[in-house]
Amino acid sequence: MKWTRTVIGYPYIGDNREWKRCLEAFWKGDVTEDAFLQQLKGIRLGRLKRQMDLGLDYLSIGDFTMYDRMLDTAFMFGMIPSRYAGERSGSDLSVYYAMARGTKGAVACEMTKWFNTNYHYIVPEYEGQELSVTKNLLLQWFKEARDELGLVTKPTMIGPYTFIKLTKGYENREELAAELIPLYRQVMAELSEEGADWIQFEEPALVLTLSEKEVEFVKSVYEQLTIEKPACKIMLQTYFEGLSAYEELVNLPVEGVGLDFVSGYQQNITSMKQYGFPAEKVLAVGIIDGRNIWRADLAEKAGLLQSLLDLSKAADVWVQPSSSLQHVPISTTFEQKMSADIKGLLAFADEKITEINQLVLSFNEPGLPLDGNGRTSQKASSKLAISPEDFKRPAPFSIRQDIQARKLSLPVFPTTTIGSFPQSKEVKETRKAWRNKEITDDAYAAFIERETERWIRIQDDLGLDVLVHGEFERTDMVEYFGEKLVGFALSEKAWVVSYGSRCVKPPIIHGDVSWIEPMTLKETAAAQALTEKPVKGMLTGPVTILNWSFVRDDISREEVAYQLGVALRKEIECLEQAGIAIIQVDEPALREGLPLRRADWEDYLSWAIRSFRLATSGVQDETQIHTHMCYCDFHDFVKPIEALDVDVISIETSRSHGEFIHSLQQTPYEKGIGLGVYDIHSPRIPSEAEMLEIMQDSLEVLEPRQFWVNPDCGLKTRKEEETIASLRHMVNAAKQLRSYIKMMQF
Structure with a gap:
């Protein structure tokens, strides 16, 4: 059994919100564009070093952003609405932030919630623009991590189905897919040429209820995507719920599938019991809660992980959080004033990585004791005294x-x-x-x-x-x-x-x-x-x-x-x-x-x-x-x-x-x-x-x-x-x- 400890994504804001301050200083004109980009580079490399120190085997790039990752993808593909034509005389960043924040002459792109989280993303707008890979940021950041830190990282980006699903303005999704798929292939090819082993496509839209037509569309997208595919392998990453249409989608032409066994535990475990898991694929097990902050019951998680191994027969397993860790704070070590009783119940991003390490170690060293308490349970809640009339206005x-x-x-x-x-x-x-x-x-x-x-x-x-x-x-x-x-x-x-x-x-x-x-x-x-x-x-x-x-x-x-x-x-x-x-x-x-x-x-x-x-x-x-x-x-x-x-x-x-x-x-x-x-x-x-x-x-x-x-x-x-x-x-x-x-x- 080969174990890989990884994360889907890691917080990008910095220990003291350096990322936020960097952006806002640039918007105010307090720093030059060159200084701004150097500061962002420092933040990117710093967070990679931190994850190295925490013991992860495989680190992600592309989970960083200059504002929003859906906007990053749209911008990389040249999906820029025509109302920002007046900004094109400036730098790329002036157009990028015009889309995010608006200008005197053009309203910002629409913003809405990322699935059922409190994060808001920028909604891409397709107007029939001629699309192309204008700047492969993933490639830039991959080379940056390799050259500066000696790391071969896992590039991650929003997958083609989710990107199309959340884009507005088009009438025919098959036509938009035909425009986008060659661009995704180009991004993969350029990364593969530079030594990328895997690319992670994040496809949370695959946990939504999918009609038969949508399932066929997803299959078509990935079949086209993997024709003449470059050498790098694809990890199809889902989160926030169980994979829809599991029997068909788990067999897409990709080398790995990531499943959420926290929010999507019941559906994914039921699907695996019924249909198994392809032995030739890597199973990425989202077993540590990526969205809440309570310590995991590691003894319970180890039992779940073992049952998944028995069901899947996968030779290679990635152990990871259930979603990107951008939805939780960075580390409990910064909480100096919090009650020790409360703090002892918590696991933020860094502590969740430690939990992953402990889980994998317990399989490599059988008999290693694991924390079986997890979150300390509260005393029974007091019963509320409410009646049906309490829910009705008088008139x-x-x-x-x-x-x-x-x-x-x-x-x-x-x-x-x-x-x-x-x-x-x-x-x-x-x-x-x-x-x-x-x-x-x-x-x-x-x-x-x-x-x-x-x-x-x-x-x-x-x-x-x-x-x-x-x-x-x-x-x-x-x-x-x-x-x-x-x-x-x-x-x-x-x-x-x-x-x-x-x-x-x-x-x-x-x-x-x-x-x-x-x-x-x-x-x-x-x-x-x-x-x-x-x-x-x-x-x-x-x-x-x-x-x-x-x-x-x-x-x-x-x-x-x-x-x-x-x-x-x-x-x-x-x-x-x-x-x-x-x-x-x-x-x-x-x-x-x-x-x-x-x-x-x-x-x-x-x-x-x-x-x-x-x-x-x-x-x-x-x-x-x-x-x-x-x-x-x-x-x-x-x-x-x-x-x-x-x-x-x-x-x-x-x-x-x-x-x-x-x-x-x-x-x-x-x-x-x-x-x-x-x-x-x-x-x-x-x-x-x-x-x-x-x-x-x-x-x-x-x-x-x-x-x-x-x-x-x-x-x-x-x-x-x-x-x-x-x-x-x-x-x-x-x-x-x-x-x-x-x-x-x-």
Whole structure:
């Protein structure tokens, strides 16, 4: 038996987020392009050295990126939308980052969630462009690792089926495949000529439910790909679920297949028992959880690995995590303040590699003792006291709508924002000084009050109709609540990438969740006292807190969601009693938590929606409940959104406006809806005309009474001048729309 210890991918952000700082310094113009590229090279080589030191046998290249790996693939193949033609006079990087972030004259490419994770990828756009391998970055990085470190690495890239599946704009996938397959072959050939033994094609789309036609398409793609194939071998890597159509796809003309035996354990083990595994192929066993942070029960994992060996009869086995480790933090060694009891339960990326080493060592040295405890189990959770009535609003929306309209007296097309305002350098430095005890609690509270008042005045001056307090006291929309609720632990440096250079520190749910005191009341009530206009209470919903946390694994996620729902219900009661008339409970992660297969959606949605309604259904009819979802595929999610029974939902439409209009034509939505009329993830300032066009188009599918106007997400990552200018345009566009409607009515 030949054992190979490897990983699908390793975090690229650096121990102290050096990668993030490097990108942002370049975007600001603080470093030259040459210096920027040298810094990225240092980060790439440093992470390879680290994995060497940890004892891996086979290291990956291509798991690094300058923004996003789907964007890398599109850019390498010249799949550049025509609207960026004006950027072609600059460097390659100017075009690349224009696609990611937009420019003054061109909106950024659409961004959406990577399967059921909290990572966002850039959606490739095919317009019939002439495609070619413009620059083989994999080849550059392969040679870099060989020449600088003496390593023969495993190049990895997004596989052809997944890339085609996630690309938009084409009508005939067979024609697009015919364009792309020669390019994939060229990349393989160039790598093979330089000494690459394997290339890993990541195909997570193969775990989705595949029709017979899709299975035939996949087979056709790989048959064409491997005609006149170069010498390097192909590892077909799947993750996030079990391989679909196993009997056929496990026999694709590739030399190895990687399977997820964590999230996809049940299906993959059942398939192997029924169909076996080709003895001539290498089996890559994803046995250590690549997406959660709890220590593995190594004795249990060793037993599973042995059973897989008995089933597969494979001579060569790669032992690896179930997915790329980019979804977990780098190392627990950076957590100096965390409770030893909690820290002892955790395994981040480096610790997971150590677990792989221990597993392989136990097979090479039989009798070696293995940790059989894994995660220390919690005591039994306390039973929640909830009843069926706790999930229902007192009156239906048709009645609530009139009651709320009379109370709020808002104009048609009311304008608002999603919640957060720019977290300026001063905000971040003041918070840091407070956390380091360099300023007093009173001094910090006074600063937050001043910043809140300043932004209330700015919103009033801009003419916004419904205001927010700005969330200057919050670092992150989930981490903030993790600090306030029982059952959570927080980290110091457990960063993971959410999108682009945006990194978050998911809190850790390790015990029963409960509410102990108001979490948002002080700041919200203080802001409301400064204005006659309504100020929204701002909360993060139970499912988003769940999905954007590392969650205990000794009870069901459903039970944790209900615990969160009860805790948030108490917070909402406090806000309502204080006179807050609009309360927004954001659920941007509701859809991303969907199982990857539709057959499993119903069970998840049942408890996910119930946990939200548990949080929000205790209010009076006159209290208006909002929610927000960003980058949600609205077209197939209208019914679940309706089931939330909110009064207003705000969603992203700036990057995918045409798709949104089409969705509502097919599936009408009757409650209030706030359109994200401009993209906050781009530094560009959209014009009034651009936003007005989106609003006017939307009136084809929405009644004026339904229609709210807002940006597509929170504004914490934007600069103040960008924010004010964009909101001024948004408010002016809404005023023009009101005038247009009045004229039409007259």
